Amino acid sequence: MILLTGATGKTGGETAKALAARGVKARVLVRDPAKGAALQALGHEIAVGDASDAASVKKALAGVERILILLPNSQQQEAMEKQLTDLAKQSGVKHVVKMSSMEAMASATTPIPMAHWAVEEHIRRSGLAWTMVKPNFFMQNLLGSAGSIKANKSFSLPFGNGRTAMMDARDIGAATAEVLAGKGHENRSYEITGPELLTFHEAAERFSAALGTKITYVPADPAVFMEIMKKVLPNEWHRNAVGQLFREIAEGGLNHTTQDFRKLTGRDPISLTQFVRDHAQLFQ
Ligand SMILES: NC(=O)c1ccc[n+]([C@@H]2O[C@H](COP(=O)([O-])OP(=O)(O)OC[C@H]3O[C@@H](n4cnc5c(N)ncnc54)[C@H](OP(=O)(O)O)[C@@H]3O)[C@@H](O)[C@H]2O)c1
Numbered sequence: 001m002i003l004l005t006g007a008t009g010k011t012g013g014e015t016a017k018a019l020a021a022r023g024v025k026a027r028v029l030v031r032d033p034a035k036g037a038a039l040q041a042l043g044h045e046i047a048v049g050d051a052s053d054a055a056s057v058k059k060a061l062a063g064v065e066r067i068l069i070l071l072p073n074s075q076q077q078e079a080m081e082k083q084l085t086d087l088a089k090q091s092g093v094k095h096v097v098k099m100s101s102m103e104a105m106a107s108a109t110t111p112i113p114m115a116h117w118a119v120e121e122h123i124r125r126s127g128l129a130w131t132m133v134k135p136n137f138f139m140q141n142l143l144g145s146a147g148s149i150k151a152n153k154s155f156s157l158p159f160g161n162g163r164t165a166m167m168d169a170r171d172i173g174a175a176t177a178e179v180l181a182g183k184g185h186e187n188r189s190y191e192i193t194g195p196e197l198l199t200f201h202e203a204a205e206r207f208s209a210a211l212g213t214k215i216t217y218v219p220a221d222p223a224v225f226m227e228i229m230k231k232v233l234p235n236e237w238h239r240n241a242v243g244q245l246f247r248e249i250a251e252g253g254l255n256h257t258t259q260d261f262r263k264l265t266g267r268d269p270i271s272l273t274q275f276v277r278d279h280a281q282l283f284q
Contacts, residue, residue, distance in 0.1 A: 001026070001027055001063050001064045001065060001066075002019070002024065002026040002027070002064070002065070002066045002067070002068070002180050002181070003026065003027045003028075003029060003047070003060055003061060003064040003066070003067045003068070003093075004016060004019075004026050004027070004028045004029070004044075004067075004068045004070070005028075005029045005051060005067070005068060005069055005070050005071060005084065006068070006070030006071055006072070006099065007026075007028040007029070007030065007039055007044070007070075008028075008030055008031075008032075008035040008036070008039070009070070009072065010138065010140055010169045011070065011099060011135070011138075011169050011172040011173055011176065012068065012070045012099075012173075013038075013039075013173070014169050014170050014172060014173020014174070014176075015068060015070075015172075015173040015176040015177050015180070016028060016039050016042055016044055016173075017042065017173060018173045018174045018176070018177035018178075019044075019177045019180065019181060020042035020043055020044065021177075022177060022181055024177070024180075024181045025043045025044055025045065026044050026045070026180075027044065027045040027046075027047050027060060027064065028044050028045070028046060028047065029047050029048075029049050029051070029056075029057065029060045030046055030047070030048060030049075031048070031049070031050050033046060033048050036048075047059065047060035051071055051080040051081075051083070051084055052076065052080055052083075054083065054087060057083075057084060057087050058087055058090075058091060061087060061088060061091035061093065062091070064088070064091065064092075064093050065092075065093060065094045065095065066093065066094065066095045066096075066097065066180055067084070067088045067093050067095075067096055067097065068097045068098075068099065068176065068180060069081050069084050069085065069088075069096060069097070069098045069099065069119070069123075070098075070099035073112050073115075073238060073241060073242070074235070074237075074238060075235075075237045075238070077115050077119075078115040078118050078119055081098070081119040081122075082118075082119060082122045085119070085122055085123050085126055085128075086126075088128070089126050089127070089128055093128065094128065094129055095128065095129040095130070095131070095186060096123050096126070096128050096129070096130050096131075097130070097131045097132075097133065097176065097179050097180055097185075098116075098119060098120060098123055098130070098131070098132050098133065099133050099135075099172075099176070100116040100117075100119070100120055100132045100133065100134045100189075101113060101116050101134055101135060102134045102135060102136050102191050102193070102254055103116075103245065103248060103253050103254065104116035104117040104120060104132075104134060105117060110241065110244035110245055110247075110248055111237070111240075111241040111244065112241050112242070112244075112245050113245070113248075120132055120189075129186040129187060130186070130187060131179045131185045131186065131187070131188055131189070131190070132188075132189040132190065133172070133175060133176050133179060133190055133192065134189055134190060134191045134192065135167055135172045135192050135193075136164055136165045136166055136167050136191075136192065136193040136194060136254050137164040137165075137166040137167070137249065137254055138166065138167065138168075138169050138172070139166050139167060139168045139169070139194070139270075139272060139275045140168070140169045141166075142155070142166075142203070142275075143279065143282060144232075145157065146279075146282040146283055149207065149215055149283045149284075150282070150283055150284060153213060153214060153215050153216065154204075154215065154216040154217070154218050155204070155215070155216075155217060155218070156217075156218040156219070156220040156225075157200060157217070157219070157220055157225070157246075158219070158220040158221070158222040158225040158243075158246050158247075158250060159199075159200050159219065159246065159249055159250045160219050160250040161199050161201070161219075161250075162199070162200070162249050162250040162251060162252055162253075162254075162255075163197050163198060163199050163202075163252065163254070163255050164197070164198065164249060164254040164255075165193035165194045165195075165196065165197045165198075165254065165256065165257040165258075166194050166198065166203070166272065167192060167193055167194035167261070167269055167270070168194065168269065168270040168274075168275050170270060171192070171194070171261060171265075171269045171270050172192065174264075174265050175190065175192050175260075175261055175264045175265060178264045178265060179264065182264075190260040190261075190263075190264060191258045191260050192258065192260050192261040192264070192269075193256070193257045193258050193260075193261065193269070194257070194269050194270070194271070194272065195257070195268055195269050195270075195271050196257070196271065196272065197255065197256065197257050198272065200217040200219070201217050203217065203272055204216055204217035206271075206272040206273045206276060207272075207276050207283065209273055210272075210273045210274075210276035210277045210280065211276060211280060211283055211284050213284070222243065222246070222247065222250075225243075225246075226239065226243050229242070229243070
């Protein structure tokens with residue numbers, strides 16, 4: 001049995017879909033049973049619980065051999081993911097798969113990548129088999145700019161001329177499903193990226209081509225952007241951590257592509273042009 005955490009979210013949801021498409025039924029830990037209905041419709045089993053509540057996690061882990069550890073960024077993420085690892089080990093899980101990020105490395109200096117790296121190290125020290133899924137920037141992050149693209153034909157983010165090999169969460173789900181249900185992925189880290197290394201000016205060109213109208217990227221002043229973010233991310237720790245991560249991206253932190261996605265899935269990753277076409281109704 002596979003236990004998924006984070007399956008009501010973006011990448012966990014896509015992982016659940018990709019597993020179901022492969023005919024693999026998993027158990028999913030959900031906080032709100034109502035949010036589990038779509039996962040149940042895919043054939044997955046629901047376990048109601050919270051990563052911070054050890055008793056509910058222990059119950060969900062009964063009979064589980066592989067676990068996907070995937071939680072959103074917060075000040076509690078590192079502690080909760082370490083606890084999930086320890087509970088998994090106590091319950092007899094054999095293989096831990098962690099949703100990490102490409103920026104997570106020993107030399108990381110900002111809170112989110114440092115937390116991911118600390119959890120990665122904790123998992124590697126646990127003695128369990130492990131796999132780290134380390135994605136680049138999600139294309140789905142750009143859905144936050146959909147209103148501006150629709151209304152103003154422009155979007156503003158604080159990435160300057162920084163480049164990312166952004167990738168579609170659907171592809172992250174496909175790659176993660178392969179790691180969970182396929183063979184030979186033990187004790188490996190996969191840095192998965194989209195097909196193209198793009199500045200956000202170049203990303204705007206892909207939007208223009210896909211939507212048939214000129215879309216412009218306007219680099220945001222980071223200080224002004226952080227003021228706007230107060231409404232979106234009221235938690236100060238989270239807002240500052242995201243601000244630091246964005247500065248790293250602007251400075252070239254996600255500046256490479258890899259072949260790991262193709263190795264895992266045997267196909268090319270989804271392009272930004274395709275992503276924009278698939279969500280065109282939100283952008284125009
Ligand atoms: N965005 C990027 O560009 C990017 C790039 C690389 C890596 N990442 C990493 O990807 C991860 C986020 O993935 P995502 O965007 O797919 O997440 P997401 O859409 O924010 O979903 C988070 C999931 O975690 C669940 N969750 C939250 N707190 C929980 C708790 N206490 N117990 C159990 N479940 C809980 C949520 O459940 P509810 O539905 O109940 O809230 C939801 O299913 C982060 O660790 C981030 O660092 C992101």
